[in-house]
Amino acid sequence: MKQERRGSWYLLTGAVLGIAMGLFYSWVISPVKYVDAPPYALRADFKEEYRALVAAAYLYRDDLVRAQDRLAQLKDDETAQRIAMQAQRALAEGRPVEEVKALGILAMALGQGVTPIASSIAPSQAKTFLPPTSAFTTTPLLIEPTASPSITLQTSSTPMITMDIPGSTSDFVATQTATPTPTPGAPFALQETRLVCNNDQPEPLIQVEILDAAGQPVPSVELVVTWDGGEDHFFTGLKPELGLGYADFVMTPPVVYSIHLADGGQAVNDLTAAECVSEDGSRYWGSWLLTFIQP
């Protein structure tokens, strides 16, 4: 009678014990080993190294198809954007300038979808991508230019190196100390200052394009913008999708700004937000585009 009341519970106990033993063995003692893993299973930091390596290798042969194939193994969304963001992070974290350049060049190539003409192992032979002026849809008409920018020579340099990305369209804000690598050679000279009217750009910007003597964009150039009671620093190359030599700063009307390269050279004074009007008469803020070039 007593034995019958116990029923078959011992079988269930045995099964549960067996399952527990089986799971312990299969999850802890001898788990499935992924010895033939694909790159998309890499840890996030290894993925970043993988992307940096793809970019570095891309400089050797300029083979965009091969680079795209390699990056496709990571199964990233918006590969070009991801590479551009990584370039920004690398610059902000003070990674070697070669790595930043490589990532920026690859981001640009991916964004354009073209393979640059093969060059002989020359990371500096990047294409120049100016801000997308072709997107300007209205005839610019400058009104109320409070002052034409004036140019003076300034040779002082500012040792402070802090990063700030005003008006950055990405959600990344660099706050860390960076170590910019100045380009040796003659100081940059202002080549052109012009007002750019773009309906799609709601904020007034100071846009800067830095080119070397060969006309190639120069990243990591520190710029100093000052105004009455304030000063800020920013760097070229933080928006590689707009060019490695590109940088911008958001102006606040009606503040008057001056800007110069941290390493000296020409300063541009009396920069202030100016309005443009579109064909339908509506007004919007324009941006000043300053082009510096190494003579």
Add this chain to the structure above:
Amino acid sequence: MSRWAKFLIAVILGAAAGLFYGWVVNPVEYVDIAPESLRVDYKTDYVLMVAEAYQVDHNLGLAVRRLAQLGSSAPTDIAANALSYALQHEYVPEDLSLFQALGEALLTWNPNLEVPTP
């Protein structure tokens, strides 16, 4: 059949079910693997990328650090294994020469001369 025999059979069946679940249905997933767990063809391509990058920067220390991601083997062994795989799978001569160049450069690498990376 004795009660103990039935119990033992239940344990075995349960263990089999547990193993099936743990190995097949819901195995341990490695989503954060290191490059050393990559499949051999991906590893070989990784080494090829290191070789291509080395042709650009000529930084042997950096190449060694990158190869170290692929395991604890000597860099020369990693490069040799990659070259061996590339030969077996008939990579193009240009790639083979890159493996060769990297391997030869690694033979000259002296870790004692390496400048520590900050």
